[in-house]
């Protein structure tokens with residue numbers, strides 16, 4: 411039998427995962443003054459302002475160890491997603507990640523190899539998503555009835571102004587960086603009876619988008635530099651998150667149906683497979699962690715962005731071709 415965390419002491423488990431997390435460490439960091447190993451980390455903040463955010467994944471709420479289609483979530487998947495969803499919120503402010511702390515709550519029967527994988531997934535996401543200045547500087551370990559992974563991240567604005575949700579103005583264009591609907595399509599596959607072995611390459615990729623999202627890090631800082639007037643990351647669905655931006659700015663966000671149809675096209679075959687209209691995923695699906703941003707007309711749009719709508723004078727809310735939407739998106743409590 412492969413060992414479980416209950417076979418180890420806390421410090422023995424730490425000795426196993428810390429070197430894996432420290433794969434993110436860089437000798438030249440001018441941010442991390444004291445890393446893991448003491449009571450807390452110490453960071454220097456060259457910009458004088460710190461961006462900070464936190465996000466949690468809970469077993470059976472944010473992932474399942476085993477899905478209805480038979481797929482078993484790896485530690486690598488969960489570690490990757492923890493890093494990705496946290497770095498996304500820093501991206502959404504126009505910043506770049508600088509440090510991360512990670513809290514792991516683990517049932518005693520969790521395999522040590524699963525936790526090793528988690529540490530590897532976290533480090534891999536930080537590296538592969540391009541958060542080259544981000545290091546894991548600490549965390550916490552504890553036992554619990556289910557797996558809970560919380561990561562908190564700090565970021566730097568590198569001298570730029572943060573891009574808030576409040577700055578959209580009538581006449582602005584609305585633009586998207588990254589994808590929408592792919593993680594939700596992947597979730598629908600995982601929740602279906604379609605085994606991974608039965609899927610084509612396109613559908614497997616959608617499942618990967620759910621398990622290991624790919625936020626367009628770098629697009630946030632690029633948007634800030636280009637003068638984005640408002641921005642947020644799409645974690646709960648295009649409509650729901652656009653509503654947040656619209657409410658914060660006191661404007662109408664009006665989506666262009668032709669642009670939405672283009673976003674839907676790559677999801678058509680999976681929609682047919684599952685008997686679901688893929689527009690549900692485009693409008694209501696969260697977890698791709700693309701960026702929704704507004705820009706003044708005539709601005710040189712950063713290359714990662716495509717125009718998908720316009721900002722109107724109000725009332726505050728979201729419309730599609732001036733009509734109210736019928737699909738809303740994810741809410742942890744309202745379902």
Ligand SMILES: Nc1ncnc2c1ncn2[C@@H]1O[C@H](COP(=O)(O)OP(=O)(O)OP(=O)(O)O)[C@@H](O)[C@H]1O
Nearest residue numbers: 463464465466495496498499502642643644645646
């Ligand atoms: N428990 C809490 N205590 C204090 N503030 C909170 C709490 N939960 C959420 N918030 C704040 O409420 C705001 C909205 O939170 P929400 O989680 O919807 O946005 P978000 O952090 O962008 O989401 P996501 O992580 O899905 O991108 C954020 O500014 C967040 O910091």
Ligand SMILES: Cc1ncc(C[n+]2csc(CCOP(=O)(O)O)c2C)c(N)n1
Nearest residue numbers: 465470471472473474645646696697740
């Ligand atoms: C088992 C399972 N059920 C449902 C979902 C879908 N889901 C969970 S959280 C979330 C929004 C973002 O959350 P947050 O705002 O906390 O970052 C979504 C769309 C899932 N991934 N796994």
Ligand SMILES: [Mg+2]
Nearest residue numbers: 499502643645
């Ligand atoms: Mg966010």
